Amino acid sequence: MFHRPRFFSRHLLPRLAGLLPNRTQSAPPTNAPKSAPFRVEDWLSIPVSNRSAAERFTRERQNRGQFLARQDRWDELAVEMAAADAARQVAPNGTPVTDLLAYGARSDVIQAVEHALAEEAPANSASLIDGVSGLEEVLKDHPGDAMLATIVALTHVDMGWAWRGTGWDSIVPRLNRERCAAHFDRAADLLAPYAHETRTSPFMAAARCALFAGRRIKNVRMADEYERLIDLAPNNHRHMRAMGTQLLPRWFGSYDELELEARRTASRTQSIWGAGGYTWVYFDAIAMDEEACARVDVEFFVDGLRDIVKARPDQEMVNLLAAYCAVALRNGMGLDEGADFVRAQICSNDRWLIRDHMTELHPLIWAHAADGFDNNARITSPSRFAARGRSDALHVIADLFRDEISRGLRVTFTPDGPRVEA
Known part of the structure; x- marks a missing residue:
């Protein structure tokens, strides 16, 4: 449900006035x-x-993945992805190179689906089906390839999100929810044979964690899965941010669990981020959830901001x-x-x-x-x-x-x- 905006009380306004100045326009x-x-x-x-070194590198790696996919050079793409994943190669902004290659490889399919949905194309239209069907055919030609299976699984995850959107369940049409669930189920089926590889691959572990956004995995504690992922790639703050979001009560956690995991993450990543692990876990969560925001340890969060800048003082x-x-x-x-x-x-x-x-x-x-x-x-x-x-x-x-x-x-x-x- 939507929250209805409430007016500030006369007691709170003076306190806010000194902390949060009006930024609607600057005085001449x-x-x-x-x-x-x-x-x-x-x-x-x-x-x-307008185009930093990190952004240029990101675009180059995405273009590389897209090029190899368009040329049907899937074997070459899988080798490059596996090598980047094993070496923990990242862009200057910390994004894993494997993620960039994989996104480029599936970008044509995803963009076609997003465009078709924006144009309100029929559910059985070719633009919504042909692209992912083509990727499924690639898997038949490359059985047992974990990297390619993960690309296709992530394509289904992206398609699920495209169908669902980011609104509350109550405003998402039933057909859209059903299509979203079907794509997440297919993604889970594609990743299931590679449980062993997921234990050592940050790319595949992240894909497995992405499934939590659309479905529950039986007998699996979501926070444990994210802890393993963060331990595999502690320099990647995006995993911590994703975990914090998923730990909100609207998804799969509670406010107490969110606080616990934020502190645990800060402790486990202290050598890299200082107190920043706490900040990253809460980063998106408090921006979207009022109760989480009201509960956060402000001093700890701000200490984390300062430690993040110490760890990564780049302008991005x-x-x-x-x-x-x-x-x-x-x-x-x-x-x-x-x-x-x-x-x-x-x-x-x-x-x-x-x-x-x-x-x-x-x-x-x-x-x-x-x-x-x-x-x-x-x-x-x-x-x-x-x-x-x-x-x-x-x-x-x-x-x-x-x-x-x-x-x-x-x-x-x-x-x-x-x-x-x-």
Whole structure:
């Protein structure tokens, strides 16, 4: 069910006012000509990275997987994936290379399905069936290949999500729920023969954990499966974030279990992330669940933010954390008083993230933050999507420097951080 927004109480408003300033627009400088419209760009300059090294690498690996699939060079693709998985190869942003190759290999099928569903194509239309049927035929030609079986299983997982969407069960049509369940069941059948390989392969373990989003696995404790996955790939924060989401009561866990696993994860990954494991487990969970947000240990969470920056001080990570605090976490404001007070405390950390650590802007990260980092969000125009992210980020940054800008000072971001000058 949907939560109905509630107004702040008169007791909470004064506390929030000091923690969460209004960011709807930035004040123009006092010495600006009265007739001239205020433009953020005239008073704020920051390098914009439209295609970072990590994004270029990601695109290259995805294109490689897509190319090999289109050329029917499945044996070669399987070998490259197995080698990358065994060597734990990752992109500069931490994404496993095996995941990138696998996504590229199935991207044509998934994009065709998403387009067909957006156009409300009949359930038996060729665009919804032919692509995955072709991949199933590939498996018949390559029996026993774990990498290729996992690609097809993940294709079914993606198709299940495409049918279902991300709304609450009560608003998802029955046909869509049934098609989603059927695809998740098929994915589980495809992965079942490879239980032994799953124990040592982060790629396959992640695919097995992805099944939890659509079905329960008998006699399996979800948190145990994610713990094994995180131990296989502790540098990949995406697994911790996924576990936190799945531990919400709306899925397969409870608030007590979420807190327990967040602390356990922080302890097991302390040598890599410091307190960051706690933060990663709660990262998406508190953005979507008011009760989880109200319960989180704010001091522990913020310590984790600082430790994550110490572990990964690259600009992609800094932009991710800043956009999370400044945009994504603010999206839920107004739904619950207890959660709002916690959100305000965490959101205020965008100040030191931007002032002390940011040197360049990554618009796509900020645009995804506005959508709550929803992987299923449909992007019709990448250029407009990036432009929206850039605009949001510039107004957030300008607001953080509103005192300087209001005095007629210009803020310029350099490799050593922001510089304020007349």
